[in-house]
Amino acid sequence: MPADSAWSIGELAERAGVTVKTVRFYSDRGLLPEGARSTGGHRRYGPEALDRLRVIRSLRALDLPVPDVSRVLAGDGEEAAQDVLDDVLEGVIAGRLRDVGSQLAALRWRQAALQLLQDCAPAERAERLLLVGAVSAPPSTDATARFWRRWLPPRMPAGVVAAVVDEAVPQLPDEPTPAHVLAFARLHAFTSRSCDGGDRGQPAAHRTEEGFRPAVLYEGLREAYALASPGLRAGRAPHGGEALDCFVSAYAASRGVRDTPSFRRRLSAVLAADPRIDHYWRLAAELAGPSRPTAGAAHDWLCAALDGQVARRSL
Incomplete structure (x- = not known):
């Protein structure tokens, strides 16, 4: 485009509805194509710069950072434009959606925390205030996951550990409520304490040295808890059946050893x-709600079913 028929920086800004400072900012970063400069060395722009500026404004309206805008525009040639929309632009927008989702989650958590206080x-x-102040927004369950990895028996397969942690956390x-915020803050404080030294409050099965296979136990317990969950959700009293048999079989x-009446009596006493x-x-249940029984609730239900069965057989 001849320099005398191109737009000045002020003319481009006026056509685009932006300030001269904005046009200069994007020009300095190489985002706006320039035509031939005037005889005085001033910048000149053609219609393609106006089109590009409109695209930039649209991307910035989505709160995309300038480096991401530059990535999108880098491949915006005549043949590559569609590929850019399908690849780079899609990826950039997906990233921003994740960021916005995280920001919204943080705001909802802060709102509930402020309401609690x-x-x-x-x-x-x-x-x-001290409890809530120790928790990030949005909150992280990393401390709770670390608690379970320390609490579980050592030398268990990574896949079993991951499955147990996923269900326990x-x-x-x-949409957190103030009650959720308080429950999680207390849970975070509880699981952030040091578990070093001693038996760490672990059950007897963890302290069995010889012939004990913890992976077999926890894989079986996960199945037993899943079988017990429908009864818990329905509010049924603890009772014998497939879930209890699976529970005892895991131990x-x-x-x-074999699952015998004698073994069930001993197991009842140990548990x-x-x-x-x-x-x-209790805190985990407050977060999960009644529709999702915790592993702890399932364990208690099965222990009660076992105790009841042992008591009836001893009559």
């Missing part, structure tokens, strides 16, 4: 004496 009694506010609600198989982390499961 506003609504509580003045005497509780200082303690709750509660999913956070998409028997992990020790290489009754085991250390418990009821506080954890």
Whole structure:
């Protein structure tokens, strides 16, 4: 385009409805194509610059950073334009959607946290502020996952550990309430404590040295908990059946023994004496809700079913 028929930077800004400073900003970053300069060395632009500026404004309206805008425009040639829309632009927009989703989750969490602090009694506010202040927004369950990896028996296959941790760590609600915030803050505080030293409150099965196969136990327990969940959701009283048989079988198989009435009596006594982390499961249940029974609730239900069966057989 001849320099005398091109637009000045001010004319381009006026046509695009932006400031001269905006046009200069994008020009300096190589995002706007320039035509031949005037005899005085001033920038000149053609219609393609106006089209490009409109694309830039559209991308920036989506809050895309300038480097991402540059990536999209880098392949915006006549033959590559569609490929850019299908590949680079799609990827950039998907990334921004993830970012916005994370920001919204953080805002919802902060809103619920502020509501919690506003609504509580003045005497509780200082303690709750410390609890909530220790949790990021949006919250992370990393500390809870680490708690379970330390708590589980050593030398278990990675796949089994991952499956147990995935089921034990509660999913956070998409629309948190102040009660959810308080429950998670307390759960975070509980699981962030050091578990070093001693038996770490583990059940007797974890402390069995010889002939114990923890992976067999936990794989069997996961199946038993899944079988017990429908009864829990329906509010049924603990009872014998497939779930209880699977539960007992997991303990028997992990020790290489048979499931007999005598074994069930001994197992009932061992489980009754085991250390418990009821506080954890209560908080996890508050986050999960009644439609998703926790592994702790399933374990208690199955223990009660076993105790009842042993008691009836001893009559």
